[in-house]
Amino acid sequence: MDKLPSHHCEQPRQARPRKQTKAFRGLLAAVLLAVGPLAYLTAVTVDFGGRAPSQVLPINAAEIVSKCEALNLTPGPPSNFHERTESDRYEAGTKPVLIKNATIWTGRSEGLEVVKGDLFLVKGIIKAVGKVSDELVKKHKDVTVVDAGGAWVTPGIVDMHSHLGVDSAPALRGADDTNSLKGLAMPWLRSLDGLNTRDDAYRLSISGGVTTSNILPGSADAIGGQAFTIKLRQTKERSSSSLVLEPPFSINGTENYSGRPRWRQMKHACGENPMRVYSGTRMDTQWAFREAYNTARELKEKQDQFCAKATAGQWKNLGSFPENLQWEALVDVLRGRVKVHNHCYEAVDLDNMVRLTNEFKFKIAAFHHAHETYLVPDLLKKAYGGAPAIALFATNGRYKREAYRGSEFAPRILTDLGLKVGMKSDHPVLNSRFLLNEAQQAHYYGLPTNLALASVISTPATILGYDHRIGFVKPGYDADIVIWDSHPLQIGATPKQVFIDGIPQLEKPFFTDKPDFFQHAPEVPNFDEEAKDAIKYDGLPPLETHKSKKDVVIFTNVTSLHIRVGSHIIKEVFDVSSAGTSSKGQSVVVKDGEVQCFSGQEECLASFVNPSVEWVSLEGGSISPALVSYGSFLGLHEIDQEKSTNDGKINDLLKKENPSILGEGALIRAADGLEFATRDALLAYRAGATVGITAPESNGFLGGLSVAFNTGSPHKLAKGAILQDVTAIHVTVDSGDSSISTQIAALRNLLYGHGEGEIKQAFHDVVEGRIPLVIKVHSADIMASLIQLKEEVESHSGKAAQFTFSGANEAHLLAKEIGQAGVGVILTPARPFPGSWRSRRILPGPPLSENNAASVLFGHNVTVAIGVEEQWQSRNLRFDVGWTAIEAHGAISKGETIALATTNVEKLLGLRTPNTDLVAVERTSLYDFGGKVVGVISPREGAVNLI
Ligand SMILES: *[C@@H]1O[C@H](CO)[C@@H](O)[C@H](O)[C@H]1NC(C)=O
Ligand SMILES: *[C@@H]1O[C@H](CO)[C@@H](O)[C@H](O)[C@H]1NC(C)=O
Ligand SMILES: *[C@@H]1O[C@H](CO)[C@@H](O)[C@H](O)[C@H]1NC(C)=O
Ligand SMILES: *[C@@H]1O[C@H](CO)[C@@H](O)[C@H](O)[C@H]1NC(C)=O
Ligand SMILES: *[C@@H]1O[C@H](CO)[C@@H](O)[C@H](O)[C@H]1NC(C)=O
Numbered sequence: 010m011d012k013l014p015s016h017h018c019e020q021p022r023q024a025r026p027r028k029q030t031k032a033f034r035g036l037l038a039a040v041l042l043a044v045g046p047l048a049y050l051t052a053v054t055v056d057f058g059g060r061a062p063s064q065v066l067p068i069n070a071a072e073i074v075s076k077c078e079a080l081n082l083t084p085g086p087p088s089n090f091h092e093r094t095e096s097d098r099y100e101a102g103t104k105p106v107l108i109k110n111a112t113i114w115t116g117r118s119e120g121l122e123v124v125k126g127d128l129f130l131v132k133g134i135i136k137a138v139g140k141v142s143d144e145l146v147k148k149h150k151d152v153t154v155v156d157a158g159g160a161w162v163t164p165g166i167v168d169m170h171s172h173l174g175v176d177s178a179p180a181l182r183g184a185d186d187t188n189s190l191k192g193l194a195m196p197w198l199r200s201l202d203g204l205n206t207r208d209d210a211y212r213l214s215i216s217g218g219v220t221t222s223n224i225l226p227g228s229a230d231a232i233g234g235q236a237f238t239i240k241l242r243q244t245k246e247r248s249s250s251s252l253v254l255e256p257p258f259s260i261n262g263t264e265n266y267s268g269r270p271r272w273r274q275m276k277h278a279c280g281e282n283p284m285r286v287y288s289g290t291r292m293d294t295q296w297a298f299r300e301a302y303n304t305a306r307e308l309k310e311k312q313d314q315f316c317a318k319a320t321a322g323q324w325k326n327l328g329s330f331p332e333n334l335q336w337e338a339l340v341d342v343l344r345g346r347v348k349v350h351n352h353c354y355e356a357v358d359l360d361n362m363v364r365l366t367n368e369f370k371f372k373i374a375a376f377h378h379a380h381e382t383y384l385v386p387d388l389l390k391k392a393y394g395g396a397p398a399i400a401l402f403a404t405n406g407r408y409k410r411e412a413y414r415g416s417e418f419a420p421r422i423l424t425d426l427g428l429k430v431g432m433k434s435d436h437p438v439l440n441s442r443f444l445l446n447e448a449q450q451a452h453y454y455g456l457p458t459n460l461a462l463a464s465v466i467s468t469p470a471t472i473l474g475y476d477h478r479i480g481f482v483k484p485g486y487d488a489d490i491v492i493w494d495s496h497p498l499q500i501g502a503t504p505k506q507v508f509i510d511g512i513p514q515l516e517k518p519f520f521t522d523k524p525d526f527f528q529h530a531p532e533v534p535n536f537d538e539e540a541k542d543a544i545k546y547d548g549l550p551p552l553e554t555h556k557s558k559k560d561v562v563i564f565t566n567v568t569s570l571h572i573r574v575g576s577h578i579i580k581e582v583f584d585v586s587s588a589g590t591s592s593k594g595q596s597v598v599v600k601d602g603e604v605q606c607f608s609g610q611e612e613c614l615a616s617f618v619n620p621s622v623e624w625v626s627l628e629g630g631s632i633s634p635a636l637v638s639y640g641s642f643l644g645l646h647e648i649d650q651e652k653s654t655n656d657g658k659i660n661d662l663l664k665k666e667n668p669s670i671l672g673e674g675a676l677i678r679a680a681d682g683l684e685f686a687t688r689d690a691l692l693a694y695r696a697g698a699t700v701g702i703t704a705p706e707s708n709g710f711l712g713g714l715s716v717a718f719n720t721g722s723p724h725k726l727a728k729g730a731i732l733q734d735v736t737a738i739h740v741t742v743d744s745g746d747s748s749i750s751t752q753i754a755a756l757r758n759l760l761y762g763h764g765e766g767e768i769k770q771a772f773h774d775v776v777e778g779r780i781p782l783v784i785k786v787h788s789a790d791i792m793a794s795l796i797q798l799k800e801e802v803e804s805h806s807g808k809a810a811q812f813t814f815s816g817a818n819e820a821h822l823l824a825k826e827i828g829q830a831g832v833g834v835i836l837t838p839a840r841p842f843p844g845s846w847r848s849r850r851i852l853p854g855p856p857l858s859e860n861n862a863a864s865v866l867f868g869h870n871v872t873v874a875i876g877v878e879e880q881w882q883s884r885n886l887r888f889d890v891g892w893t894a895i896e897a898h899g900a901i902s903k904g905e906t907i908a909l910a911t912t913n914v915e916k917l918l919g920l921r922t923p924n925t926d927l928v929a930v931e932r933t934s935l936y937d938f939g940g941k942v943v944g945v946i947s948p949r950e951g952a953v954n955l956i
Contacts, residue, residue, distance in 0.1 A: 065324045072266070073330060077316030079266035084346050086477045087268055091485040096133030098254075098487070098510045100245055105149045106130040106511060107141065108492065111157040116164055116467035116481040120459030128162065130488035133510040138482055153513075155506065157492055161528070163462065164482050165220025165489035165509065168441050169469035170350065170377050170400050170433035173222050174239070174249075175200050177208040178437055178842065179849045184208075188227035189234070193287055193294065194301035196275060196339040198234025200224045201260065204249035209843045210436065211241045215514045216857045217442035218497075218504045220489040221254060221470075221479055228278035228352040229286040231297045235338055236274035236350060238473055240489070242509040254475060259337070270346055272474035275338065277373070278352035279362055280411050281650075295361050302369040305339035308332075312340070348374035348474055351397070354411035355381050359388055366393035373397040375472050377433065380406060380415035383422040384548055398429035398472045403450035405439060405881055407688055409650040414548025418540035420464065421455035430460070431469040440842045445497055450885075452498050453938045455540060458530045461498055494520045494855075495527035500888055500937055501895035502527075503855050518856035521898040534932060534941035552691035554721060554945065554954040559623040560601055562944075562953045564929055566594030569631040570607060576923045577912045579634060579904045582607065586631060586934060594629055602951045604632075604927065625944060625955070631934045635699040635926035635945060636890070636910040637717075638883040639918060640815065640837040640876030643701040644718055645679060647687045649879070656682030661709025663747045663755060674766025677713035679705045680734045685724045693883035694721035695956055697928035697935050697942050698910075700732060701883065702918045704739040704783070710752050712739030714771070715783070717920050720883070721945065721954060729949030737919040738771045741785040742795065743816070743847060753794055756784075760802045760810075776802060781811040781919040783835075787848035789819035796823070796830045813917040815876060818848035821862040828869030833917040836862055837876030839889040840896075854896045864897035867905060874914035886910050891936030906936070925949065 067073060108128040115122045115138070126139040129146065137145060146152055177184040186203025189195060204224060214222070221240055226233035239252035250256065255271045258264045283294045311331040318327050341347050353362055353376045366373055372394035376382055379399045382389060389396040399419075406415030416422070420430045432448050434441035444465050452461035460468075470480020478487045488511035495502045507514040542550035569584035583595060595608035598617045606613035647654035659677045682705065690701060701720050705713035714735045722730035742752045758764070759772040774780040786792055792814060799812050814820060815835040820827060827834060841862065843849035854861035866873045875893055877883055887910075894906040901909075915923055927946040933939030945954045 067324065070319075070324070073319050075266040076264075076330065077319050079270070080312065080316060080344060082269050084270045084272040084474060090477060093134065093485065094132065096487060096510055098240065099133035100510065100512060103133060103511050105132075105136075105152045106155060106488075106508065106513070107146055107152050108155045108157050108162065108490070110159055111162040111492070112159055113138065113482050114161065114163045114462055114497075115483065116463060117483065120463040120467060124482075128482065128490065130490065130508060130511040133488055135482060135484055135486045135488050135490075137484055155492070159528075160505065161493040161496055162482070163218075163491050163493065163497060164466050164470075164480055164486075165491055165507065166218045166444055166465050167469040167473070167480055168214075168219055168222040168434050168436065168444050168465070169375065169431050169472055171222035171224055171436040171441055172227065173210045173214060173241070173436045173441060174204040174206070174208045174224055175226070176437055177205045178210045178844055179846045180844060181846065188229035188286070190229060190286060193230055193283060193289075193297040194232040195230055195234055196232050196301065196305075196342070197335045198226060199237065199260075200226050200234060201237045201249060201253065204237070204239070204252070206247060206249055206252070209849060210441065211243070213842075213853060213857070214436070214441045215241050215507055215509070216504065216853065217445060218491040218493070218507055219441050219444055220491075220507065220509045221475075222436070222441065223274060223350070223469075223473055225274075225276045225350055228276070228282040231278060231283045231294050232301055232339070233276040233278060236276050238274060238475065240509055242512060242514055254479070273338065273341060273347040274473065275342060275347050275349050276352070277349055277362075279358040280352075280354055281409060282352065291357065291361065295365070298365055299368070301339060302343075302365065302371075305336050305343055306369055308336050309340045309343050342371050343369065345372060348472070350375055350377055350400070352377045354378050356385050356388070358411075359385060363388055363392045367391070374474075375400045375431070378402070378412070378435075380412045380419070381548065383416060383419040384414065384544065386423070386426045386428065389428065396428055398431060398468070399423050400431045400433045400469075400472075401451075402435070402439065403432060403447040403454070404885060405879075407648055407881055408879070409648060413648060416543040416548060417450065417454040418536065418543045420451040421457075422540055422544065424456060424460050429468055429472065430456070430464055431472055432464045433469070437842065437844065440840070443840065445502060449498050449500065449502070449938060452530070453533050455533070455536050458498060495523045496530050498530045498938070499527045500531075501892045505856065515856055519859040520856050531938040532932075533938055536941075549688075552688060552695060553686070553723070554694065554956050556950075557623050557953040557955055559621055561617050561619075561621070562599045562623045562625060563617065564597045564599065564632065564944075565624060565626045566629055567597050567607075567627045567632055568594050568629050569633070569934065570595070570597060571631075571633040571907060572604060572927065573634050573912070573923060573925060576921070577916065579907045579912060581903070586629075594627070597632055599946050599953055602946055602948045602953060604946065623953075625929065627929060627943070628932050630929070630931045630940060632927050632929050632946070633935055634907060634911045635924055635928045636697050636886050636935075637700045637702060637914045637920070637924050638693055638698040638720070638877060638886050638910070639702045639835060639874070639914055640878055641880045641883065642703060642706055643693060643720065643880045643883055644683050644685070644687065644690055644703050644716075645706060646880060647684060647689075656684070656706065658706045658708050659713060661707070661746070662711045663709055663745075663751065672766055674764055674768040676738070676767040676771055677705045678716065678735060679703050679713060680716035680731065683716060683718055683725055685718075685722050685727075685730065687880070689880035689883060690720040692881075693886075694945065695942055696884035696887055697930070697945070698883045698886050699926040699928070699945055699947070700924040702736055702914070702920065704737075707739075707741065709745050710740055710742070710747065710755060711768075712741060712785075714738055715918060717918075717922075719949065728951075729947065732922045732924065732949075733920055735780070737781040737783045737813070738775060739783045739785070742791055743786055743788070744845065749791060753791075753798065757798055757801075760798070761805070775810055776806045776808060778809050778811055781813050781917065783813045783815055783918060785816050786814050787816045787818040787845065789822040789850065791847070792817070792820065792823050792827065796826055796832065799830060799832070811919070816848070817862075818843070819850045821852040821865045822850060824865045824869040824871065827866070828871045833872040833874070833913070834866055835874045835876045835914065835917055838878050838882075839863075839875040839893050855898070860900065861893065861896040863893050863909070864900035867897075867901055872913050872916060873909065874917050875909050876914070887935045888938070891934075894936070
């Protein structure tokens with residue numbers, strides 16, 4: 010097959026041969042020696058213009074020579090850049106801003122410098138940092154003064170890998186400009202040409218402190234095209250081009266050869282993605298690279314030969330400068346003038362690219378995604394020009410083979426080896442609004458505080474080649490500044506204000522003052538052993554827990570104990586955790602997986618103390634109910650993009666008939682497809698999500714029956730592995746091939762008893778209130794129709810049916826009606842993103858709105874839970890719970906917080922056998938970045954599982 014475009018270089022246009030006289034050549038040589046080519050040629054064209062020498066000297070000889078000389082210039086700012094008193098991005102009318110009393114993380118000294126003081130922003134740049142004299146301030150009119158009250162201030166966040174504006178939100182057919190499928194190596198394409206100025210994510214990402222994003226083409230091609238780094242704020246011009254930070258002159262052909270060029274950016278991708286799209290192999294992709302680079306190299310050599318002659322004055326038969334618009338950008342890569350961003354994961358692919366850089370002598374700025382880089386540091390160092398930087402996700406992994414060995418410890422392992430690590434969003438893969446959360450997680454798993462902050466601010470600024478103006482707080486730098494409501498590495502850190510080019514971006518920010526505890530970087534647990542194991546086991550360290558060999562385990566130095574009473578009540582037994590280190594930790598006795606007693610019940614305690622007891626100190630930590638994870642294919646998928654590792658999809662009943670062997674009205678049960686000990690399930694278990702509730706994967710309207718299982722079990726027949734075979738019936742009324750009205754008609758039919766076989770029975774159970782109907786739905790309009798349908802069915806049957814909305818981005822718009830209808834809501838994801846038209850009317854939460862959806866729904870007595878969308882996220886459910894509560898700033902009680910991922914999710918999904926596990930957490934709680942899960946107390950298994 011031939012999907013590749015012709016890679017043959019066009020022949021440069023041959024100019025008419027010209028003669029050079031002997032005398033002229035002599036003069037040329039003499040002057041060249043004396044004053045250099047540029048000065049000489051200018052003089053000569055004037056002297057001889059129009060007469061004999063003009064036959065040999067092209068009329069634009071001076072320009073050609075300066076163009077040739079400029080080929081050797083490296084990109085960067087002009088030498089007087091830092092003398093500027095006004096930004097090139099300054100918008101007239103922007104008022105000067107004086108931020109007083111800030112705790113400023115400047116990014117300098119490896120991210121270790123913190124300056125307490127003031128910050129003065131004038132004409133789009135930082136005028137002064139630290140002590141700002143009254144004299145200086147008085148020189149300016151109309152100064153806005155912001156009292157930061159000691160708050161943390163950082164440079165704006167820089168996302169080095171984003172598709173914002175090209176893979177737009179909401180996703181619409183007319184707004185997908187991420188990948189071109191018209192070739193495999195297309196350095197001539199430009200993300201700027203697809204940059205939609207109407208993406209909802211600009212505003213949202215700014216509200217998370219992101220001020221600059223590098224907009225890359227997608228990874229469907231080996232060479233997907235040129236990337237452009239943009240600032241996210243709206244400009245007065247409202248154009249795509251005006252967003253670009255330091256636009257390379259090539260974007261509109263206004264090349265100016267007398268100054269240094271600006272950095273260009275380009276996307277490369279190896280491995281699976283180009284392979285899949287072009288049904289080729291790694292060998293094909295790599296050949297596409299080599300063929301393209303060879304074309305560029307030949308062109309570069311022609312240019313260099315041309316220029317050698319031109320600058321030596323040998324114009325005879327020289328012709329014109331060899332150029333080719335398709336390949337000029339790749340030639341610039343060979344000239345070291347382009348930052349190459351290489352989507353590349355596995356050792357095999359990294360090795361291919363390292364070889365390629367040495368064959369063609371070019372540098373890769375960063376390997377992106379790069380899940381195996383931490384396993385092959387020596388290979389990285391062999392790359393031409395030194396080891397590239399590494400751009401990573403924190404915990405997003407295992408979605409394809411290439412990501413299977415990804416490790417949460419990669420950032421710390423790589424930085425320990427002296428490599429540069431940046432965290433990135435790949436927006437909208439991760440919502441870049443929360444890019445900071447990637448740095449927080451990397452910090453949690455061992456990346457030092459200074460490097461964690463740098464990983465989303467100054468490191469990416471440096472990797473992109475813009476560290477002369479962004480990523481640092483320094484006089485003369487762009488006035489891109491974030492004032493935070495807590496230390497930025499604390500969970501839920503939110504901007505109080507964001508400045509881009511000195512312009513405040515949040516019109517009416519909502520925030521609350523967070524307690525002192527939040528104003529310091531979290532004290533994170535020690536994961537040294539786990540990090541070593543990641544390497545020792547080649548990326549697949551064993552994740553199983555081990556049962557305590559003792560019948561009795563006594564947890565000591567416990568500062569809070571929450572337990573479950575019955576199905577629906579969370580009880581605080583004691584909680585002195587907020588009292589700090591002065592508090593006295595208590596002991597909790599567990600026998601055969603059941604809590605027996607705790608300090609205060611001394612007799613009981615004494616009766617258990619004997620030499621065969623296992624003692625576990627929680628060092629001031631806590632014991633609380635284990636979580637239930639819902640929303641992903643946990644237990645049905647091992648590697649999302651590898652069919653052979655998954656249960657597979659069930660047919661869309663509205664489209665296809667099931668094979669007759671299934672019988673009429675067969676209903677698929679997730680329980681039949683369960684796989685145990687998937688890595689995501691084991692990671693969930695180790696993070697306190699000990700139960701998963703999972704519905705079958707469906708292509709359309711009718712899902713099937715969900716199952717509740719123990720995420721830590723080795724197989725289905727193990728004790729306690731299945732909590733409940735069938736928990737709820739699932740349908741989706743959202744997008745799909747059938748119309749929404751068809752989907753609702755189908756649901757109505759089923760609820761009125763018109764189904765067949767098992768389907769008929771299951772919907773009868775829904776009508777009778779015996780099993781919940783879980784409807785995946787985002788749109789408030791659809792929810793309204795469903796509420797009406799529920800009323801209709803109930804008035805017909807006279808019984809109360811249990812409906813649960815999952816997804817529910819727009820539920821806040823109907824909070825009152827949902828509450829009155831007695832419908833429950835599982836917010837999935839916990840923090841909404843307007844990914845589709847039907848999910849776009851989100852309640853974003855602080856700082857854009859005072860409330861989040863959870864608090865609004867709680868306010869209307871709705872039973873609210875939170876879910877996750879992908880398996881890898883189950884391990885982060887514990888943090889999502891904490892984060893949701895922080896966003897709700899006090900509107901949700903501690904009990905309600907815990908209920909979000911325990912009792913409420915069970916109730917909404919029909920789990921009648923509650924998850925009675927308790928999680929033992931060292932140092933702090935399950936819900937913040939201080940705690941480490943060390944054990945699961947399991948009455949189901951009659952044991953304590955230690956980690
Ligand atoms: C800065 O703010 C902190 C916290 O509000 C306050 O304690 C301190 O006195 C302030 N310092 C100055 C110089 O205003
Ligand atoms: C072309 O782009 C450069 C770089 O952004 C800009 O300075 C210049 O004004 C643009 N020229 C025109 C004619 O738009
Ligand atoms: C080219 O760049 C130089 C140095 O930056 C500047 O002084 C000059 O005005 C520019 N020329 C044009 C035509 O833009
Ligand atoms: C309990 O743990 C805290 C935090 O690690 C520690 O400061 C304290 O000394 C411990 N108390 C006892 C009695 O071990
Ligand atoms: C929620 O329930 C409480 C207690 O039953 C009741 O007092 C309150 O009015 C209800 N609120 C709403 C908005 O229905």
